[in-house]
Amino acid sequence: MMKKIGLFCVTLALFAGLAGAQENKSGIQAILNHYAARNFTTGAVSQEDLDQILLAGIRSPSANNRQPWLFTVVRSPALARQIVSNNEEGNVLIVISAEGGTSAQILDCALAAQSIYLAAQALGYGSRIYTGPINSINQSLKTQLGLPAGHNAIVLVRVGRVRGNVDAQTAASARAAVNTKVQYK
Ligand SMILES: Cc1cc2nc3c(=O)[nH]c(=O)nc-3n(C[C@H](O)[C@H](O)[C@H](O)COP(=O)(O)O)c2cc1C
Known part of the structure; x- marks a missing residue:
């Protein structure tokens, strides 16, 4: 026994x-094995998955643990398309903003963006980081996004369903060889 x-x-x-x-x-x-999705398609991101993805952002490290970020989830198709013109129905935009916009805050928000980007892909979604639309958000969409006074958008992450015939090997752009980007002393 x-x-x-x-x-x-x-x-x-x-x-x-x-x-x-x-x-x-x-x-x-x-x-x-991540890649920046361009093959987004229609289809919902479930609330359960979105909660996990946002938690990945919340759990990100930040300088002195200041957690300067606010995550604004844009689900309205019309508003999302004002920000990313080819946004598909069901794709979610997560706009990351902070009060001010110091270099430390930008770095913190960038790390949160990366966590969100990777978490989405780990859950089987496509994701892509964008800074292109940030100027126009800060110039004309802050009120529509309900950003608190003093907040500036810093980066956004698009999350959504992707067509299944693409993977990191076929979709990701080439990266430089390790020996050109790493040195040992
Ligand atoms: C800080 C940052 C800003 C980016 N801004 C944009 C953007 O405005 N528009 C866009 O289409 N892609 C944007 N991207 C996505 C990059 O173009 C993409 O991550 C890079 O080309 C590598 O793509 P790959 O992983 O598919 O090879 C951005 C990525 C980063 C990290």
């Missing part, structure tokens, strides 16, 4: 170890 219990415990520990290794692998895969 004791032998059987011992064997059961060892098997359980092995499975737990394997499950842990699998989790690590999926984390690194999500980081290495």
Whole structure:
């Protein structure tokens, strides 16, 4: 009997170890295999997934843990299309703003954008970071977006369904060779 219990415990520990290794692998895969989606299509982002994606933003690191960001989720198709003209029905825009816009705040918001971008792809959505529309948001859409006084939009992330025939290997642009971007001293 004791032998059987011992064997059961060892098997359980092995499975737990394997499950842990699998989790690590999926984390690194999500980081290495992303691409900036251009193949967005229509279809909803579920509230449950959106909550997880936003939590990834909330959990981002920031200088002195100031968490300067506000995440404004744009679901209105008309408003979303004013910001990104080819936005598809169901795509969500997450506009990240902060009061002011110091370089530390920009860095914090950029990290939050990256977390959101990767979380969306880890959940099977397409995502893309945009700064192109930021000037026009700050010039004319702050009120419509309900940004608090003093806030400036810094970056936005588009999240949505993508056509399934594209992956990071075929879609991502080439990156420079590691030995041209890394040095050891
Ligand atoms: C800070 C930043 C700003 C970006 N702004 C835009 C943008 O305004 N419009 C756009 O289409 N893509 C934008 N992108 C997406 C980049 O063009 C894309 O991430 C890059 O070309 C790599 O694409 P890939 O992962 O598909 O190879 C931006 C990305 C970053 C990180």
